[in-house]
Amino acid sequence: GHINHSLFWKNLAPANANGGVLREGPLKEAIVSTFGSVDDFKTAFNTTTAGIQGSGWGWLGLNPSSKRLEIVTTANQDPLLTHVPIIGVDIWEHAFYLQYLNVKAEYLKAIWHVINFEEAERRYLEAINGSKL
Amino acid sequence: MLSIARNSLRPTITRMFVARSASLHTLPELPYAYNALEPYISEQIMKLHHTKHHQAYVNGLNAAEEAYAKTPSTKEKIALQSALKFNGGGHINHSLFWKNLSPVNEDGGKLSQGPLKDALERDFGSVDEFKKRFNAGTAAIQGSGWGWLGYSLATQKLEIVTTPNQDPLISHAPIIGVDIWEHAFYLQYYNVKADYLNAIWNVINFKEAEHRLLEAVD
Numbered sequence: 224g225h226i227n228h229s230l231f232w233k234n235l236a237p238a239n240a241n242g243g244v245l246r247e248g249p250l251k252e253a254i255v256s257t258f259g260s261v262d263d264f265k266t267a268f269n270t271t272t273a274g275i276q277g278s279g280w281g282w283l284g285l286n287p288s289s290k291r292l293e294i295v296t297t298a299n300q301d302p303l304l305t306h307v308p309i310i311g312v313d314i315w316e317h318a319f320y321l322q323y324l325n326v327k328a329e330y331l332k333a334i335w336h337v338i339n340f341e342e343a344e345r346r347y348l349e350a351i352n353g354s355k356l
Numbered sequence: 357m358l359s360i361a362r363n364s365l366r367p368t369i370t371r372m373f374v375a376r377s378a379s380l381h382t383l384p385e386l387p388y389a390y391n392a393l394e395p396y397i398s399e400q401i402m403k404l405h406h407t408k409h410h411q412a413y414v415n416g417l418n419a420a421e422e423a424y425a426k427t428p429s430t431k432e433k434i435a436l437q438s439a440l441k442f443n444g445g446g447h448i449n450h451s452l453f454w455k456n457l458s459p460v461n462e463d464g465g466k467l468s469q470g471p472l473k474d475a476l477e478r479d480f481g482s483v484d485e486f487k488k489r490f491n492a493g494t495a496a497i498q499g500s501g502w503g504w505l506g507y508s509l510a511t512q513k514l515e516i517v518t519t520p521n522q523d524p525l526i527s528h529a530p531i532i533g534v535d536i537w538e539h540a541f542y543l544q545y546y547n548v549k550a551d552y553l554n555a556i557w558n559v560i561n562f563k564e565a566e567h568r569l570l571e572a573v574d
Contacts, residue, residue, distance in 0.1 A: 276442040277521035278499040278538075299499035316500075316538035317547065325408040325539065 224300040227280055230311050234346075236339035243336040249351070250309075250344035257292045268294050269331040272314050283310040283343070285350040292347075307350035310343045379421070383407075383414050384451050392459040396555040398544045406454070409539055413446030413522070420444075445522035449502055452533050456568075458561035465558040471573075472531075472566035479514040490516050491553040494536050505532040505565070507572040514569075529572035532565045 236242035245251050245261060258264035264283075271294050272281025279298045284306025286293050297303055303311070312334060319330035386406055391399035420439035427433060458464040467473050467483060480486035486505075493516045494503025501520045506528025508515050519525055525533070534556060541552035 276438065277501075317542060320539060320542045321546075324543075325404055325412075 226302045227297075227300055227311060227313070230308055231313055234310050234339050234342050235334075235337050236342070238336060241339070241341055243338060243340075245340040248344055250340065250347045253292050253347065264294075265335055268312075269328065271296060272312055273327050273331060275314055278315040281312045281314055282306065282308055284308055285347060287350070290351060307346065309346050309350070310338060381414050381417050381421075381447055383411050384454065386454055388457075388459050388462070393457060393464070393559045396558045397457070397541075401540070401543050404543075405450075405535075405539060410446070410450040413443045413450065416443030417447050442522050445519075445524040448524045449519075449522060449533060449535070452530055453535055456532050456561045456564050457556075457559050458564070460558060463561075463563060465560060465562075467562040470566055472562060472569050475514050475569065486516075487557055490534075491550065493518060494534055495549050495553060497536055500537040503534045503536055504528065504530055507531055507569055509572070512573075529568065531568050531572070532560060 245254075251261065254261055254264045258267060268281060268283065275281070275296050275298070277298060279296055279301075280303070282295045282297065282303050284293055284295045284303055285291070286306055292309065293306060295303060295306055312331070314327065314331075319327065323330040323333075383406070386402070390402045390406070393402060416439060420436050420443055424433055424436045424440065427436075467476075473483065476483050476486045480489060490503060490505060497503070497518050497520070499520060501518055501523075502525070504517045504519065504525050506515055506517045506525055507513075508528050514531065515528060517525060517528055534553070536549065536553075541549065545552040545555075
């Protein structure tokens with residue numbers, strides 16, 4: 224829980240601090256080459272994350288052996304161990320219920336406006352160059 | 357022992373004529389008004405919980421069962437099992453839940469002298485001790501899940517058990533179930549699970565619980 228939330232706060236950013244903005248660069252290229260487009264990535268991420276049966280987290284992770292970006296989930300507060308975490312999204316009900324009630328899909332659409340892609344790219348480059356699990 | 361769970365999903369005669377050949381599950385009606393459990397469980401929660409969350413499990417179960425019946429592929433059947441378990445469990449659990457709650461003016465929270473009270477005192481020392489242990493065990497679930505008072509056919513005792521996510525209670529006959537998914541309390545109690553668990557005892561339907569115990573012991 225501590226690991227996941229610590230990563231979460233850092234991979235969010237206000238709209239006026241570039242939250243939601245994904246610039247041209249290595250992360251954007253990797254997303255497009257892996258998922259076809261940024262929108263396709265977001266759709267796939269949201270579908271997978273919404274499909275978690277219970278509490279958990281949706282992740283964009285870097286597979287350390289294949290060096291490919293993959294969408295992964297973890298149950299409850301299990302940290303992401305199999306991949307390097309690039310972006311994490313909390314799908315425990317406490318993360319959205321007061322505002323979005325049962326409508327998970329709206330929360331997942333909205334959160335992309337405040338995802339910190341700069342932090343995500345930092346993590347991506349660190350993972351690609353070094354090896355930090 | 358599974359009959360309590362099975363019976364909770366048996367459609368009424370009327371619905372059986374309306375249902376398609378594959379059994380069509382439907383959302384059971386709440387035995388009381390949406391605001392009837394106030395102030396312990398808010399009307400807003402009851403409405404969302406019943407018409408959105410439980411309804412989604414019913415829809416998901418029907419879709420999974422239909423797909424399962426249609427596919428000749430073993431692999432596909434196996435792939436559908438988690439949807440059956442999740443949605444089927446969700447439907448079973450919530451169907452039991454609505455019935456083991458009742459408004460204060462229909463004896464919600466009242467535990468009369470009788471076999472259930474005797475069994476609770478025998479197996480936990482006192483009713484208060486039972487509630488304390490139930491709440492501690494349920495609050496300690498790591499993630500989403502359910503707290504149960506269950507009757508063990510093996511030990512012939514009442515035991516406190518938990519199930520994760522929407523797993524139905526299979527090892528014991530369910531006597532009382534309490535939903536500890538955050539949607540069950542968050543709008544009213546926020547993160548203070550303990551307050552929800554203290555409050556809910558005011559609307560637990562001990563008459564239904566005793567009925568289940570007598571059925572299980574037989």
